[in-house]
Amino acid sequence: MTDTDTETKVEAAESAALELANVEAADRSAALEAIADAIDDHREDVIAVNDEDVEAAEELLEAGEYTQALVDRLKVDDAKVDSIVEMVESVAAMDDPLGETLEARHLDDDLDLYKVAVPIGVIGTVFESRPDALVQIAALALKSGNAVILKGGSEASESNRELFELIREAAQEIDAIPEGWVQLIEAREAVDTVLEMDEHIDLLMPRGSSAFVSYVQDNTQIPVLGHTEGVCHVFVDSEADLAEAEDVAFDAKVQYPAVCNAVETLLVHEAVAEDFLPEMADRYAAAGVELRGDERTREILVDADVDVNEATDEDWRTEYGDLILSIKVVDSLVDAIDHVNENGSKHTESILTEDDAKARTFMTGVDAASVFHNASTRFADGYRYGLGAEVGISTGKIHARGPVGLDGLTTYKYYLEGDGHLVASYAGEDALPFSHEGFDGEW
Amino acid sequence: MTDTDTETKVEAAESAALELANVEAADRSAALEAIADAIDDHREDVIAVNDEDVEAAEELLEAGEYTQALVDRLKVDDAKVDSIVEMVESVAAMDDPLGETLEARHLDDDLDLYKVAVPIGVIGTVFESRPDALVQIAALALKSGNAVILKGGSEASESNRELFELIREAAQEIDAIPEGWVQLIEAREAVDTVLEMDEHIDLLMPRGSSAFVSYVQDNTQIPVLGHTEGVCHVFVDSEADLAEAEDVAFDAKVQYPAVCNAVETLLVHEAVAEDFLPEMADRYAAAGVELRGDERTREILVDADVDVNEATDEDWRTEYGDLILSIKVVDSLVDAIDHVNENGSKHTESILTEDDAKARTFMTGVDAASVFHNASTRFADGYRYGLGAEVGISTGKIHARGPVGLDGLTTYKYYLEGDGHLVASYAGEDALPFSHEGFDGEW
Structure with missing residues (x-):
């Protein structure tokens, strides 16, 4: 050809x-x-x-x-x-x-x-x-x-x-x-x-x-609808229901690790890290998940029955697409938000907390197409969102964002029906006013 | 710096x-x-x-x-x-x-x-x-x-x-x-x-x-909202009200020639060209508009009191932004549509006709952000459209098209509020169904 x-x-x-x-x-x-x-x-x-x-x-x-x-x-x-x-x-x-x-x-x-x-x-x-x-x-x-x-x-x-x-x-x-x-x-x-x-x-x-x-x-001047990567986070807040958090964090990684909406980094508030991490780590390990932790994570899990490799800066920006998870202990909600905004790919983020005000701060503060409260990142999907068929997922912000349905393949056109109207009538000293009133009508 | x-x-x-x-x-x-x-x-x-x-x-x-x-x-x-x-x-x-x-x-x-x-x-x-x-x-x-x-x-x-x-x-x-x-x-x-x-x-x-x-x-990978040019057309159909057409075609060129929604090429159906063009040309000439015509236009205007230069292929694709107008006589509605789709810049196009079916064929057949029926191309503008402030005009089709109002500076974010929901519950043999029912509610 x-x-x-x-x-x-x-x-x-x-x-x-x-x-x-x-x-x-x-x-x-x-x-x-x-x-x-x-x-x-x-x-x-x-x-x-x-x-x-x-x-x-x-x-x-x-x-x-x-x-x-x-x-x-x-x-x-x-x-x-x-x-x-x-x-x-x-x-x-x-x-x-x-x-x-x-x-x-x-x-x-x-x-x-x-x-x-x-x-x-x-x-x-x-x-x-x-x-x-x-x-x-x-x-x-x-x-x-x-x-x-x-x-x-x-x-x-x-x-x-x-x-x-x-x-x-x-x-x-x-x-x-x-x-x-x-x-x-x-x-x-x-x-x-x-x-x-x-x-x-x-x-x-x-x-x-x-x-x-x-x-x-x-390599193109044509607009592109697509997603380059999904570096998604789950943040277990100090006010999380830890039993529920364990299930959600597990689902987000293990239910289907190869896809873009699977979690890659688990952030854990330092106030609950010692309670939460050991059991969570056992459960991941039992499912064959390789864990990579920051220093505090490794300290907490030092006596645990699982291996935790050292997470590098590279890990925080990596979409594994596999049974690998990086874990970081953070000092506060703000630190969690900062970590996500610095390292995330604006795809899907989730906070697990029973405190609605903290949830709202996270959700509005994080720059991503989808932000969840007490739900697995894996829900970010056109079918689950009820968009009908999914045309694709966009990590761009222009035209379409997140899971894209059929209307992502449409644009619009303005039709104006007149009767010989001139712009000159609406300009200058004796300019006619515009009505600009909306009405229910089909072209 | x-x-x-x-x-x-x-x-x-x-x-x-x-x-x-x-x-x-x-x-x-x-x-x-x-x-x-x-x-x-x-x-x-x-x-x-x-x-x-x-x-x-x-x-x-x-x-x-x-x-x-x-x-x-x-x-x-x-x-x-x-x-x-x-x-x-x-x-x-x-x-x-x-x-x-x-x-x-x-x-x-x-x-x-x-x-x-x-x-x-x-x-x-x-x-x-x-x-x-x-x-x-x-x-x-x-x-x-x-x-x-x-x-x-x-x-x-x-x-x-x-x-x-x-x-x-x-x-x-x-x-x-x-x-x-x-x-x-x-x-x-x-x-x-x-x-x-x-x-x-x-x-x-x-x-x-x-x-x-x-x-x-x-020279950038960043999405661009802008318009490169406005090569806009007015098509005077065989069923046009010629007196009205003369006013509209005049307004579209002369009211403010420097802007992108001013007409650059006038297309005239051959059935009305001999009636329409001589008077129209006089009026343009009196307003100081330089005319450039195809062969048939020049033949029709050969005895008129105005100079008509020869239009080249280059003229059909040129945004003059000035008191210059190219004129072409076309055989049919289809020829007019074809000329616009070949030479236009997808900005604003207008058909002048009393035949609503022909208007609809033109309006749906022409690929442009704004298509008008019996109105001056100069109406293509955020203020006149009632969009409030105009952020810009887009000749692209993605994100925003035509005159762009304040909502062209917004995108959207999906917020999901759950209660520990797992995707695993909605997958496999015993998958729960989704409701997907819309409701009136503010986040």
């Missing part, structure tokens, strides 16, 4: 985006139903083609160049096809994110302003080696009226090509859907071409490693 | 931002009142210091290196001080943009999620040589709880320093306002330091020339 190929694809998507923005909700949903049916009907083909990817991955696994977990994520069997089909159907059934009049305002007689939800345009995505990721992203883009450039992991290339063709062809069954709204690119070099096409692509959604997301952010 | 100086200032702003985010609305408004009073009370000083800037500019004017219009914009007299003081008072009186609970949702018993408006954090601004711009930007930042880095035009440096000190000192009269929330940088090199500090600055708002805004966008 040459750059020209990629450019042609992106330009085709851009041109389709203008049409897709005006396709009725019913047609977009019908296309999603057609996609679900096509994947359901061609499940044998999908599974057969996926076998090729899995076999290639297993060879890499034997050569020690791949992990079993990655092979498992790549695998598509009957149950996986069922879940993909169900996911597409659930996206089809979601409320339409487009066309809603967000605000309507009279400016003057017969001069009415409407702010209306519209698609963003062309979305570029690069995602991990899970064939279901391709289908999910394409479905969310179609639902929200956006054209989409898909780049999946090379390990899933056969599966991706099969699923992409099924999606492309099935959507064409609905006349209103423009050709070209979905594009697959495959070469690694094509990603760099995409990053340069800021005149044609409106938003990038990279998924995968922090290093990769950072690479994208550093 | 060295880079270290700039870095120190930005870091001080970052640290102040965390505090300012939690300052009560009443204290922020009181600080704005104090600023208004300080400028009012020190008006003699402001005017005296401004005289120095104006004298220096007048020397440049005599040397032919400056224009009278720029000198006029720089000038601060008693009336200008009045308008600055009024502006600050009106910002103080605006509704508080912070703290509002945008959404509240039960996830389960005693597990409630709140989405709350919060400041963005640290905003970097670079603006033109108008001393009132500095005060306006600082006032909007303070109102919205954001720390702000100010860089004004060097021609206004004396005035900027005076106004900055008045603002800084007046705000300190309110105990709750943290020091450091407002910072002035002066050297041109300091801008490049600011562009590199993406770990410390959350949003950039450059104002001024398109070339400068593009320079900023190309």
